Amino acid sequence: MTGNRMFDLAVSPHIGSSQNTKRIMWDVVIALIPALVAAFWFFGPRALMLVAASVGAAVLTEWLCLKFMKRPVNFAFDGSAVVTGLLLAYNVPSGVPWWIPVLGSAFAIAVAKQAFGGLGHNIVNPALLGRAFLVASFPVLMTAGWIAPMEWKDGHRIDVQSCGVSTALLSESDELDALSGATPLNVLKQTFSWEGEPGRGEEVRAMLFSKQSLKNLFMGRVGGCIGETSAIMLLLGAIYLVLRGVLELRLPLSYLGSVALFGWLFGGSGWFNGNPLFHLLAGGVILGGFFMITDMVTTPVTKKGRIIFGIGAGLLTMVIRRWGGYPEGCSYSILLMNLGTPLIDRYTRPRAFGEVKKNG
Amino acid sequence: MSKVKSFAGGTHPPGNKEHSSGAAVVRLPAPEVVTVPLCQHLGAPSKPVVKPGDQVLKGSVIGEQNGFISLPTHSPVNGKVLRVENVPMPHMRSGPAVVIKTESEDGGEVYEPITDWEHADTSELVNRIREAGVCGMGGASFPTYVKLSPPEGVTIDTLIINGVECEPYLTADHRLMLERTQDLITGMNILASVLGVTDPVIGIEVNKPDAIKLLQEKGVKVVSLRVQYPQGAEKQLISAVTGRVVPAGGLPLNVGVVVQNVGTCVAVAEAVCSGMPSIRRITTVSGLGVNKPGNFDVCVGTPVSVLIEAAGGYQGEVKRLVSGGPMMGIAMFTDAAPVTKGTSGILALSPGEVRDVEEGPCIRCGKCVDVCPLNLVPCTIATASEFGKWEDAEKAGALNCMACGTCSYVCPAGRYLVQHIKRAQSEIRALAREREA
Numbered sequence: 001m002t003g004n005r006m007f008d009l010a011v012s013p014h015i016g017s018s019q020n021t022k023r024i025m026w027d028v029v030i031a032l033i034p035a036l037v038a039a040f041w042f043f044g045p046r047a048l049m050l051v052a053a054s055v056g057a058a059v060l061t062e063w064l065c066l067k068f069m070k071r072p073v074n075f076a077f078d079g080s081a082v083v084t085g086l087l088l089a090y091n092v093p094s095g096v097p098w099w100i101p102v103l104g105s106a107f108a109i110a111v112a113k114q115a116f117g118g119l120g121h122n123i124v125n126p127a128l129l130g131r132a133f134l135v136a137s138f139p140v141l142m143t144a145g146w147i148a149p150m151e152w153k154d155g156h157r158i159d160v161q162s163c164g165v166s167t168a169l170l171s172e173s174d175e176l177d178a179l180s181g182a183t184p185l186n187v188l189k190q191t192f193s194w195e196g197e198p199g200r201g202e203e204v205r206a207m208l209f210s211k212q213s214l215k216n217l218f219m220g221r222v223g224g225c226i227g228e229t230s231a232i233m234l235l236l237g238a239i240y241l242v243l244r245g246v247l248e249l250r251l252p253l254s255y256l257g258s259v260a261l262f263g264w265l266f267g268g269s270g271w272f273n274g275n276p277l278f279h280l281l282a283g284g285v286i287l288g289g290f291f292m293i294t295d296m297v298t299t300p301v302t303k304k305g306r307i308i309f310g311i312g313a314g315l316l317t318m319v320i321r322r323w324g325g326y327p328e329g330c331s332y333s334i335l336l337m338n339l340g341t342p343l344i345d346r347y348t349r350p351r352a353f354g355e356v357k358k359n360g
Numbered sequence: 361m362s363k364v365k366s367f368a369g370g371t372h373p374p375g376n377k378e379h380s381s382g383a384a385v386v387r388l389p390a391p392e393v394v395t396v397p398l399c400q401h402l403g404a405p406s407k408p409v410v411k412p413g414d415q416v417l418k419g420s421v422i423g424e425q426n427g428f429i430s431l432p433t434h435s436p437v438n439g440k441v442l443r444v445e446n447v448p449m450p451h452m453r454s455g456p457a458v459v460i461k462t463e464s465e466d467g468g469e470v471y472e473p474i475t476d477w478e479h480a481d482t483s484e485l486v487n488r489i490r491e492a493g494v495c496g497m498g499g500a501s502f503p504t505y506v507k508l509s510p511p512e513g514v515t516i517d518t519l520i521i522n523g524v525e526c527e528p529y530l531t532a533d534h535r536l537m538l539e540r541t542q543d544l545i546t547g548m549n550i551l552a553s554v555l556g557v558t559d560p561v562i563g564i565e566v567n568k569p570d571a572i573k574l575l576q577e578k579g580v581k582v583v584s585l586r587v588q589y590p591q592g593a594e595k596q597l598i599s600a601v602t603g604r605v606v607p608a609g610g611l612p613l614n615v616g617v618v619v620q621n622v623g624t625c626v627a628v629a630e631a632v633c634s635g636m637p638s639i640r641r642i643t644t645v646s647g648l649g650v651n652k653p654g655n656f657d658v659c660v661g662t663p664v665s666v667l668i669e670a671a672g673g674y675q676g677e678v679k680r681l682v683s684g685g686p687m688m689g690i691a692m693f694t695d696a697a698p699v700t701k702g703t704s705g706i707l708a709l710s711p712g713e714v715r716d717v718e719e720g721p722c723i724r725c726g727k728c729v730d731v732c733p734l735n736l737v738p739c740t741i742a743t744a745s746e747f748g749k750w751e752d753a754e755k756a757g758a759l760n761c762m763a764c765g766t767c768s769y770v771c772p773a774g775r776y777l778v779q780h781i782k783r784a785q786s787e788i789r790a791l792a793r794e795r796e797a
Contacts, residue, residue: 016715
């Protein structure tokens with residue numbers, strides 16, 4: 001008889017899926033690597049240096065905060081700080097000095113994340129708040145630090161034409177001297193200020209929305225933040241996340257759909273003449289739509305809530321692009337929607353199975 | 361095959377049924393001493409009618425029914441009562457039981473068989489099912505006769521036989537469908553005739569194609585169901601098969617449905633056609649913590665340790681001993697506890713099989729929301745519970761939770777969601793009782 005052996009007690013269920021927080025975070029890190037390769041290709045070794053500085057600063061800050069608060073420091077290595085560091089770096093121009101991403105990451109971790117209680121408790125996306133902090137503190141560096149994309153050929157870096165817009169046309173404008181390094185969204189924003197010069201804006205926009213321009217945007221052959229330009233590489237990462245069961249598509253699809261819809265609606269000069277594809281591929285929409293709006297902590301948990309969040313962020317992105325003070329609205333739109341998350345969750349709580357609709 | 365149906369939500373844990381699904385049911389003799397709990401069914405325990413020293417016959421009543429939601433308890437053996445005492449029960453507490461020294465298993469006392477049940481009175485059949493002590497064999501152990509006595513004015517038009525067995529590891533119902541097919545069909549027909557239902561259906565997950573085929577060949581209407589946990593939960597099964605939604609806090613009879621487990625059908629057939637009271641059941645013994653997983657036909661009151669021996673004994677380190685399936689089963693602290701009418705399986709789980717993680721902070725990924733078959737927001741309820749905000753938990757729908765465990769299973773942070781929600785439920789109920797008092 002084996003009788004009377006004693007066993008541990010625990011509440012059911014006794015088994016669990018293999019998914020865990022650490023695995024999710026490292027999966028996101030892996031999914032962000034293709035974009036890093038693109039950054040290296042188009043912006044050179046400098047991009048890698050900035051990313052490394054940012055990630056290092058994020059992890060170090062996390063470790064220091066935990067140490068200071070006497071909490072288990074192994075949280076610093078759960079991958080979430082690495083994700084924040086990567087995303088922060090992906091959101092700064094490749095021409096900024098090294099201390100910019102370091103400062104941004106430290107702020108993101110210390111103020112946006114740890115000050116609110118660490119993993120799972122932050123209100124807004126840490127990387128985006130870090131970026132907002134940088135834009136507010138160093139507006140010139142953060143909005144003019146663009147480097148023109150280049151490519152490697154026979155061991156040398158060569159220029160590529162970035163916006164699909166002919167330099168001859170743009171050099172007419174004094175403000176656009178350094179246009180080879182400006183972002184397509186910068187150019188688009190400029191065209192909105194040419195309302196008094198009939199024809200000129202249309203011509204430039206036609207170039208921006210041209211096949212060649214869209215192709216450059218898709219590949220990443222344009223000026224922009226370190227990790228945001230190459231749609232194809234970001235999409236590769238997103239596919240990986242979907243296959244790993246990490247990415248739930250309600251948020252990305254509602255966001256991209258909303259950007260496309262409103263981009264078409266008012267993303268050109270008037271109404272119904274914007275190019276949805278341009279607005280999806282330009283700026284940070286692909287990066288934001290698959291890697292930042294999908295930050296689980298700061299977005300709604302309900303299914304309906306995620307769709308509302310995505311549509312709202314898409315609308316805000318396009319409003320900022322068209323009428324706002326910045327050429328790109330992706331990060332601010334997500335930050336603003338983050339603040340609405342608790343409210344969205346409250347009002348989208350699903351009706352329980354078999355729960356009768358209450359009248360009044 | 362007809363269209364595969366399902367409920368909405370849920371998850372799909374590894375089945376692990378291959379350990380025991382091929383093992384034919386082995387009938388075990390009664391052990392030297394049986395410990396027959398008087399509270400094997402849901403509701404009031406039976407009142408003991410024997411005392412130490414009494415001789416009892418197999419099938420004789422040792423505990424009589426004590427109220428409406430209650431059942432009588434019968435002796436599984438011929439023998440002598442040693443003690444009437446409290447013993448450890450699978451549900452983590454102790455309960456009254458009659459301890460009997462086995463003398464033989466031959467003969468005994470049965471009720472008068474109702475061979476011509478097609479023409480018997482409904483009340484006679486219901487009474488037989490009651491006096492034979494038949495309760496739901498799927499796990500919840502609700503007295504079957506109560507489900508067969510719908511209140512005035514309620515019409516039942518659908519009888520669903522539950523052959524889903526969605527809990528991983530368990531194969532007892534699967535084997536029963538293959539090996540006790542005729543009894544199952546007879547029991548199903550008896551239940552249908554009692555309820556006045558003309559075409560009962562049986563719901564089976566598609567991971568048991570042999571059972572589906574066999575029953576279809578016998579002319580039974582089978583609904584094939586997607587392999588998705590918790591497909592066998594009563595309300596989910598009803599939704600999958602009929603599309604009807606049982607109101608929250610309501611019962612299947614509110615939508616004209618009665619659900620009975622396949623094992624219950626067999627018990628009903630035995631009680632009616634052979635007059636045999638409910639004293640045995642088929643149970644699975646599995647997990648990597650036993651040498652030879654299998655399915656066993658045992659008498660109630662058999663200690664779990666005897667079943668483990670029958671399955672080749674323990675193997676390696678056993679992290680957890682579970683009565684039932686791994687999703688909703690109850691961890692037992694001792695294998696001295698007896699098998700009851702509701703014991704669908706005994707699992708000896710090795711450390712590699714048990715999820716044993718430190719609870720991390722909620723990362724609000726929403727996976728629990730995506731899978732909850734009852735459309736709850738488990739993470740919110742659990743957080744309210746952790747902070748002792750019972751009213752918030754109640755408002756968030758804590759009382760709707762059936763503790764199926766799907767949320768805890770998928771939670772990447774390893775949160776003990778079910779535990780927190782169950783805690784909230786008991787606190788909310790305690791507060792409600794306080795208010796009433």
